Amino acid sequence: MFAFILSRILQAVPVLLVVGFISYAMFAFVGDPVTIMLGQDYTEAQRVALVHQLGLDQPFFVQYAKYMWAALHGNFGISYRMARPVGDLIAERLPATLELSLTSAVLAVLVGVPMGVYTGIRRNAVVSRIFMIFSLLGVSLPTFLIGILLILLFSVVLGWLPSFGRGDVVHFAHWSTGFLTPLGLKSLILPAITLGLFQMTLIMRLVRAEMLEVLRSDYIKFARARGLSQRAINFGHALKNTLVPVITIIGLQIGGLVAFSIVTETVFQWPGMGLLLVQSIGVADIPVMAAYLQLIAVVFVCINLIVDLLYYAVDPRLRMDRGRATGGH
Amino acid sequence: MSLLDVQDLTVEFPTRRGVLRALDGVSFSIEAGEVLGVVGESGAGKSLTGAAIIGLLEPPGRVAGGRILLDGARIDDLPADRMRAIRGKQIGAIFQDPLTTLNPLYSIGRQLVETIQTHLRLSDRDARARAVKWLEDVGIPAARERIDAYPHEFSGGMRQRVVIALALCAEPRLVIADEPTTALDVSIQAQIIALLKNLAREHGTSVMLVTHDMGVIAETADRVAVMYAGRIAEIGPVREVVKHPAHPYSEGLMGSIPSLTHRVERLRQIDGAMPRLTAIPQGCAFNPRCEKVFDRCRVERPDLMEAGRSRAACWLYAAENAHV
Structure with a gap:
């Protein structure tokens, strides 16, 4: 088991290197951070100085190698836009995104699986048919539309829930949580539903088909x-x-929830990483974008590892070493 | 009173093009401790009869007529939960393919204990002890160690032994074995049949043995029912049916068994094929293939009638009766 985990972690290394390369290359060739940072009035000397200061005058591969080397030491560079370490920026935004994604995922699984089981067992019942129609809506409506419709209904018309932001948060060291205040929890409801609805209906349909x-x-x-x-x-x-x-x-x-909460975070002005990414893309803030993609790659690698371990827990046929130990046939 | 009494059982499948009658007026009984063999070609309704008895017809199939009595009490019209209490406890079942009948995700011990505790009030410890005992009885070597192994860690023959243990562990009074050896190697088949026969004898369990292997029937069964196109063509003591088949169809079936004692150039075969359910001929369903067919067979359908020591659904014996 330990050897298995170790081999999976080793396999993840090239994945992370490639993702780093692609993200860095992509961002290095689109947009020009220098002109954005300098504004409208600048001299050629100022420009050259800034380019040199950012290291953009060096060959691409040197830039990439330097970037990866620094990243290995936990240093993701300085944001061009905010002039602050990228690591700090992401650490500030991470709790908001993780709390939102986690809530959506729990919602999707806790509602989607029972609905799938029910529609699988009683596939001709009226309730099952209603679930199926509802799931079709969830699968086909775009996220931003669902978000806007929910805001319209629950914030504008009924006035029950806040339409944007995280509400009140409580800080613990580097972590800020909205789980502990009434307004924080209320603020979480609409974005979590918006983000999780697609996953919920997808899980429901999958569980039903498998059942x-x-x-x-x-x-x-x-x-x-x-x-x-x-x-x-x-x-x-x-x-x-x-299973x-x-x-x-x-x-x-779930990987998708973390990675692509961008739309939901934008609709609800949720102060998470997705919103940070959107703002960074607007000004070609390369270090933030590259670090963000790296982080997402790490999230996916971790989730895949957990999924593989869960297979082992669920299906004894995959535990080959045990089969051999007891002598097979 | 017979242990199981099936009277005029009719099973239908409603389809878009009308109702298909898959079983039509099947009647037979099984005595306590008896082994009844049921033979016939694929599609004759052998397995369907078994499924109807344990109340597990695949929808949209349904019992459309007749009665099934266990110990004189009807079981075909019981509500689902009462029928569930009978399955496993009163009537066990063994299926064809041991590779697919065990849940791959649970150890065989868990599946045994679960079944035992569903039907008998036993503590976890006693249920487990009983599970080990059953694994020993069905001939799993080192049962105490292997009880926590998973189905994929056993060979096909061993898995069928586990299936037999699962079917018998609550000591049902009747076991319906639906082609229990068809999916196994020939060398294993005899062992499994012998095991089933011995366990049934030890525990006084009746067996309904569905198969298309006449050799298995001849060695195992006390009586045999020959099915054809959803009806019983002949039923009687196994020696009688094998040695002196009354119904022309049984005769054809017995003629197709190779003999060890004398050399036969060509095995006999019955010309034609069993009719589809949508096109059962008028009169006796076997009449287009029958060598002894006469006018009455094409018009009127025969019911089971006395034919020597057996009963056969054939007009040949009506004439005989008329003379008496």
């Missing part, structure tokens, strides 16, 4: 023939067999 497949299998028929209760069959035997594909998708989707 329909598994319920037709021989071992479910045999479980019925053994007289097991409906609950033991549906949740003990059927649901567990749907491997469901875990895969949920893992990828």
